[in-house]
Amino acid sequence: MRIINIAIVDDHPLIISGLVAILRPYNQIVVGGTYTSAAGLLEGLKSTPPDVLLLDILLPDISGKELVPAIRELCPETRILVLTSLDMPSMVSSMLRRGCSGYLLKGAPSHTLIDAIEIVFDGGQYIEPKLKEQLFQNFLKFKEHPKNQMVIPELTQREKEVLTLIAAEYTTREIASKLFISYYTAENHRNNLIQKLDVKNTAGLIKVAIQIGLIK
Amino acid sequence: MRIINIAIVDDHPLIISGLVAILRPYNQIVVGGTYTSAAGLLEGLKSTPPDVLLLDILLPDISGKELVPAIRELCPETRILVLTSLDMPSMVSSMLRRGCSGYLLKGAPSHTLIDAIEIVFDGGQYIEPKLKEQLFQNFLKFKEHPKNQMVIPELTQREKEVLTLIAAEYTTREIASKLFISYYTAENHRNNLIQKLDVKNTAGLIKVAIQIGLIK
DNA sequence: GCCTTTCTACCTGTTTTCCGGTAGGCCTAA
DNA sequence: TTAGGCCTACCGGAAAACAGGTAGAAAGGC
The missing domain is CATH 1.10.10.10 (Winged helix-like DNA-binding domain superfamily/Winged helix DNA-binding domain)
Structure with a gap:
């Protein structure tokens, strides 16, 4: 069985432990590192680059938005899955353009999280369907x-x-x-x-x- | 049971009869009129405006593209479902922003056709998933x-x-x-x-x- | 050879932009 | 009445742009 090594960055330790608990039953997914700040993340990535990174946008030191280029620079192989509560279509396109592979809302059920992780690990793209739809409609309106x-x-x-x-x-x-x-x-x-x-x-x-x- | 009145316009009589045959088993769908040219369609719409119009883009007299505004003018209530073999994302956005409600490829299975008809009849939007995805990806690359x-x-x-x-x-x-x-x-x-x-x-x-x- | 253009590099200033805040007043929709 | 969006105003600090210099090397034309 293939193993997906993931890392988590979120400024709330509670969220991190929640995610770890959710992921525990899935043996194919290994949480290799958890971070509560961008600085800590960048340090940790050097030693152990994960396959998939669960990234929150609102971090204490710098925005996840600005963080993405740095991450991509450091370990281009790592796929970034945005996991946030920011329910804004514009944020989705912004993050994707910067090189993220997925965008998930924190309210998503655990099976969706697992699916998303596996999809981005396989080189695919997972975007919260509701936001994807909104973005698409915006696009149509924009071209109108x-x-x-x-x-x-x-x-x-x-x-x-x-x-x-x-x-x-x-x-x-x-x-x-x-x-x-x-x-x-x-x-x-x-x-x-x-x-x-x-x-x-x-x-x-x-x-x-x-x-x-x-x-x- | 609700009845959906539809009309079909396509320059190939064979396609029309094929569609009619496909739709026959579905009692909620009634084919109220079939046309092989834009001129004939505009004539027929005056007397019996359908709920949903299956529209081909390539017509003998004028393009379905230019036809849409005229149809919308004539019967604004009619929902237009594009049914074509043109597999181009740009055509999708072009038709949608002219006021069409859906875009379906001719290779679609019959149950998809039925679904699409019902969705657009209910005020929704149905777009060939593959094309929708391509269009979305184009949008992301829009800033290049x-x-x-x-x-x-x-x-x-x-x-x-x-x-x-x-x-x-x-x-x-x-x-x-x-x-x-x-x-x-x-x-x-x-x-x-x-x-x-x-x-x-x-x-x-x-x-x-x-x-x-x-x-x- | 001489002259010109272009690219290169450096310097000293001043002005402007950029970033991330706070915060009150106003209006409108819930 | 409260919440949210917008316009307004302000602050401090870092980064970048803007302005006006000098000057050497290379390449090309006359």
């Missing part, structure tokens, strides 16, 4: 009116204004001045845009702005 | 950008490389690392780009990069 600025529920009116001005090459201070708001507020909008649109910097913002037809 | 090697005499080869990487949201330090040059050199290229292209900052660079086709 890619040019229409009114159909981007992701952004508020104010954020779209700020994004437009960023695209017009104004600095944050100039934007604040133009919109009659504080510099801090304008910067806040800018930061929210970067988070919401899942980009790294101004360059990414401009690309999105053009994609959604906000400029040019 | 195909590069284009165009001739911009204003910029040197090295500058174009740097600009491409800036547009890919890399920092100057990362770009330097990728190109095996010093951080200062990379920054120098960045500054030169801003000067040459007469823009104020990164935002302007991205816009130019897109304009000249360096990135999507």
Whole structure:
């Protein structure tokens, strides 16, 4: 019988012990390591890279989101299965794009967990069906009116204004001045845009702005 | 028992009779009309609008693609189930965003056909699972950008490389690392780009990069 | 040879962005 | 009434971009 070596990272020890208890009856699955922080995880991965990593997104030190590239760098063979309570389609695509193999909600029944682990171990992809469906529908809606600025529920009116001005090459201070708001507020909008649109910097913002037809 | 009234449009009479034969055993489904052309269909819809329309895409007079809006105009209540042999994900999204409720391949088994008819009749959506999956995966890769090697005499080869990487949201330090040059050199290229292209900052660079086709 | 362009590398500053917080007021939906 | 979303405002610190220099090496044309 094949053995799947897994590791678990979650900031709540209770969750970890719960998972370990759930997995115990399944002899083909061996929990090789458990971690409560990103730092500990990265340390542990060096010595014993698991086949599958159960990853929570909300961690004490850094976000699982930023953690994924580091993990992939460290042990490219390890398949990452996101196990979180974040019930957001956008998070799913964000994590998958970063290289995760699956996305599971913490409410999932134990047999689903086992299935998911085996699927990603075999090189497949497991995504919470409900979220996958939502993501798919978003995709259809997105393609429906890619040019229409009114159909981007992701952004508020104010954020779209700020994004437009960023695209017009104004600095944050100039934007604040133009919109009659504080510099801090304008910067806040800018930061929210970067988070919401899942980009790294101004360059990414401009690309999105053009994609959604906000400029040019 | 509820009765589902359906209509079929397909340019091959053989396919139509085959479908009719498949559907005959199911008493809840009544074939109210069959058509071999778009013109005939539009005529027939006026008198007897069906609950569900089985629509082929390749028709003799006009494409089913262009036909859908006309059908929706004529009888908005009718749910359209695309039944075709076109095995292309892009066609699925194309038809769905025009207002179709389902997409089925002609190779589908009869019970699947029945299921799909009932699902769309109930206001749901049925999409060939394989195509749905492909479409979903395309969506995930949506953010990749195909590069284009165009001739911009204003910029040197090295500058174009740097600009491409800036547009890919890399920092100057990362770009330097990728190109095996010093951080200062990379920054120098960045500054030169801003000067040459007469823009104020990164935002302007991205816009130019897109304009000249360096990135999507 | 000389001149130009390009790529390379370095330096010193200043400005801006980026990150991750906190927090109150307002409005709306539950 | 409470919860949530949005806009507003603020803070501190790190990182990156921006601006304006100098300067050597290589390659090519005249």
